Amino acid sequence: MAACSRRLDKFIVSLRLLRNLQLQNERFLSTSVCRWAPGNDSEPPKFIPPSKPVIIDKTQAVATLRKFLSPEFIPPRQRTNPLKFSMERKDMIRRRKILNVPEFYPGSILAVSMADPNATGKINRFVGICIQRGGKGLGATFVLRNIINQQGVEICYELYNPRIQKIEVLKLEKRLDDNLMYLRDALPEYSTVDPDMKPVPFPPTGEVPLNELKVKMRPKPWSKRWERPKFNIQGIHFDLCLVPKQMEHAQKWAQPWQEYDMLKEYDTSKLEQQILSEVQQEMSK
Amino acid sequence: NCIKTTTWFEEHLTEDNQEYMRKTMAEEYRRQTAEKLNPLKDEPWQRHEWTEGSRRVGLVAVKLGMAPIWTKTGEKHAVTMLQVQDCHVIKCLPREEYDGHTAALVVGGKNVSPFHRSEHYMEMFRNAGVPPKQKITTFKVSDNAIIKPGTPLYAAHFRPGQYVDVTAKSIGKGFQGVMKRWGFKGQPASHGQTKTHRRPGASGPGGDPAKVFKGKKMPGRMGNIYVTAFGLKIWRVNTKYNVLYVNGSVPGHRNCVLKIRDTVLPTRGSTLLSPPFPTYFTEDEGDLAEDLYDDDLFIHTEPSLTLT
DSSP states (O other): OHHHHHHHHHHHHHHHHHHHHHHHHHHTSOOSOOOOOTTOOSSOOOOOOOOOOOOOOHHHHHHHHSOOOOGGGSOOSSSOOHHHHHHHHHHHHHHHHHSOOOOOOBTBEEEEEEEOTTSGGGEEEEEEEEEEEEOOGGGOEEEEEEEETTEEEEEEEETTOTTEEEEEEEEOOEESOSOOGGGGSBOGGGTOOOTTOOOOOOOSSSOOOEEOOOBOBOSSOOSSOTTSTTTOOOSBOHHHHOOHHHHHHHGGGOOGGGGGOGGGOOOOHHHHHHHHHHHHHHHHO | OOOOOOOOOGGGSOHHHHHHHHHHHHHHHHHHHHHHHOTTTSOOOOOOOOOTTOOOOOEEEEEEEEEEEEBTTSOEEEEEEEEOOSEEEEEEEOHHHHTSSOEEEEEEOSBOOGGGSOHHHHHHHHHHTOOOBSOEEEEEEOGGGOOOTTOEEOGGGSOTTOEEEEEEEOOOOEEEOHHHHHOOOOOOSSSSOOSOSSOOOOOSOOTTTOSOOTTOOOSEEESOSEEEEEEEEEEEEETTTTEEEEESOOSSOTTOEEEEEEOOOGGGOOTTTOOOSSOOOTTTSOOOOSEEEOTTBOOTTSOOOOOO
16 A cells, blocks of 8 residues: 555656646646637737646546545544654554555455464465454554364464564455454354465455355354344344344343443544544655 | 642632733743753853763653564564653752762652742752752762753663663552452352451461561552662663653553663663763764664564564
8 A cells, every 4th residue: 555655646746747737838828719810810820729638637536535544543542642642653654664554454354474483484374354453553453363174263463563574455345343253153164264365356446345244153152142232243143043032131231321421432533534644644755 | 737838829810810920931931941951051060971880860751651562583572651851950969968978969850830839849940940840859879970950851861772760659549458459369259258258367376476467468558659660671762752662561650750760780780881971961962863772673664574
């Protein structure tokens, strides 16, 4: 993403130069269309400027269409000096200029190559579905899950760990929830990812596809009671595994007043915009 | 037992006057700090060289928060970020005045408003020509490391690779039971225990002393005492914002004021590093890089680590 945006900027700059040159050339000419009136033979016909070409800046439109700010940039609601967050952000941007961290969401399939002293060829490649993105600042992590030789494996990677060589997004998509920990109790087919999967081409424009898959679960007991409203899971097919009576019983743990609790409100929209503009500025330098 | 003679009641002033007071106070602070930065105006004291066994000043800093760092071998460590905000030397107590053995320097930390401090407190800041500070500490210093009152102290006083001791008031926990305060094991949760799960149990030997010894660990107020963390390594120094990255955790809550000094541990002395003595002066070594890193630290502008 970083490299693309830098190259795009250069392209945009060159386009702007061309446009400026064109504008400079046209500034000294009259834009009013004057037809050569038959009768004025002494004066040469006024130059009719050609119609201005409309430059559809496809590359720029592509970059700015989807403004994605990685969730670890947004500071938590704490009584901390904002200087601490800005210093961490600077370090994060420095690392992002070296390692291209692409945009991804829980539910996307990633492949991570990490330097490992015990691995053959020194580099360890792991492919899996991202089930959780946690942490803020430099300690941001993401958990990848896959099933290898009928054994479920989850690896928690730190985004800013210097041992990570490459992060590739093989399939970019969103799911109905932010936290897919329930895949541990789902049927194994939902967590298997082919390690030699080819990256699915994704056009840079447009929305990230939302996979409205409802997952079938293994029989209870589960590691967590996913039917309870505190988890607020949309992505499980509860009709196949739970009776309506059980669903009602789970609603006993509902806390409907939390949605109206004003002290729990944390509006990050302005902060997000500010940080996004700051990050984009720094990345383009 | 002391009667506060000066109390600041905002009701005695009109609103315009209050605003004016606040503005003038801020301007006065800026003027005072700027004055102290100019070495020509006030004649600085004689700077001595470092000798074996000399101790130099420490700093007063504010705890910002914690962050992870990675070494060049790929290990992760947690560091605390400490910012040195407006640290000035306030008073110099020569050997005879202090205790007859060592000289001492009184150093102050974060700036605060003068309106809610007593006259007695403000007096020493007025003598030094420095805005009033939230925390003042004394550092025991050898005779060749005394500094003129009013000199600002910066984070570059410490260098990466050095070890420091950090003292601060730990987070107050209030009145706590014996299990949390002293780590007692308590009693089992079931198997017939009647109303006894977190109690101290026995309080001493028995009939022979027939008393409870002084200092018996019992429930009481926990925390809010000065605790020192020894031998913390400095990984990184940011000279632009005066921030020190210190290994591990440090007592105190976020935004608390701490006292930092060179280690007393004999195995972690900083003789090899030759840190600035008596302190770091901007006019002497003004062109330090914005960030000073330790040798083992991985800097994020370098390419990814390939462990071979």
